[in-house]
Amino acid sequence: MTSEPSSPALTASSPLTRFRLAPNPGPMSLEGTNSYVIAAAGHPGAAVVDPGPLDEAHLHELAARTVELILITHRHRDHTAGAAHLHELTGAPVRAADPAHCTAGAPLQPGEVISVAGTEIRVLATPGHTSDSVCFHLPLDGPAGSVLTGDTILGRGTTVLDHPDGRLDDYLSSLDRLELLGPATVLPAHGPVLPALDAVVRAYRSHRLDRLSQIRAALAGLGGEPGIAEVTDVVYADVDPTVRRAAENSVAAQLEYLRSLRERL
Template sequence: MVVPLGEWAGGSFGERARCVLAPNADLMTLDGTNTWVLREPGASRAVVVDPGPSITSHLDAVAEAAGEVGLVLLTHHHHDHAEAAREFAERMGCGVRALDPALCLGAEGLGDGDVVEIDGLEVRVVATPGHTADSLSFWLPAEAAVLTGDTVLGRGTTVVAHPDGRLGAYLDSLDRLHALASERDLAAIWPGHGPVIEQALPVLDHYRTHRRSRLEQVEAALATLSPSERAADDLARRVVEVVYADVDPVLWGAAELSVRAQLAYLEHGRPGR
């Protein structure tokens, strides 16, 4: 399913991007994975970000939307984003670049501050670890937009996937995106799941406030427990049942990953905070 950006966001912008929505909707992926096809106007080759799951109909739709592909980029290693990367790149005759060299194909890895240029398209790499250790965002200065993978979603909030994900790193990444939005006139967020966000700053403000509020709730929940309860193997689940009581219990497994990240953050201190 090819989705023009304007239909996602209710506006008309984005000369350089199309979104191909993967048919893998569930509680964790929302409407499905957003595969982004980026191309400089008039250029022949495209950049494909997060080919997504290995679903033939989806990869066919991405190939049709992209035409000639110069490069595949990955925001992180989770299967709903990266599973089909090698398969799709081999089909299209291009390379794959990601932070993790193990995910790369015929190309070098990516690092913070790298600039990817394909036929006039400029994509700047911003390291945004936290959801996972290898999470990257891709900033398109010409569109005043940033592709955030799972670091910021189009709806709801994301999971800090402990132990690979780290809350301290995630909070720093939100601060970094907020600074980018404030200082570089970044307007839009093009997420890995959910609709396009046309106003980046209010959403980033919400994300930062929400995370710190949850952390305070975790601290409050811990204060009600005895030393033996705090030492129990099921501590994270006990905290989830208190702090995430407003969340559908179906999502408590994912919430427990975030709570484990919060507990690790509290245990090891919060330098500078």
């Protein structure tokens, strides 16, 4: 844990939210984790989504207000590592879909509506990136509302399916569910805020279907029963070595999806 005392101001991201960029940049986390603070104007309390890493300055900045609730979008450590300490600093319960990441709070339930910080947060089950991934819909956040998408939708690039826990069939169903929310503001856990969820979902779906076509072509070209590494060499030929494992996970998820389609015929 670091001990530097300082902190830049929170950045406004929508009428009801601000965020602080955690100091954990990397190939998978982009500039770092966006830790969001949700509160209605004039309300003394706040909810924090994805506290991020175990970094003292970052967590003390998040705790510099009355935190009523800490929410987790999914299990990865760049979202959860600081949660227990933020609970210690604030006394706020930590709630996640996975009970292993809850502290003094019940697991999140799909469709649950949480009244907190002067507004309401609706829990959407969106498995695919991981099995426990959820998004948080803020229907009162501006004209079209907003959605905190965790890693289900990123501000730049596309998400990785953390196979075998993450599955493509789940992910495509989650995209369908999110598209129904229309042009809500996208508040991702990594990368910049995006203006219209439904348009982003359509682009994500198109990308996934394009990748499936590329994998089908690779399988036909390689012949036989090629392994994950061989298919990755073809489909992700130019991938940076630092994200090679992530590419292989995505290929594994897509191969599993294609097998399941064949089995249904």
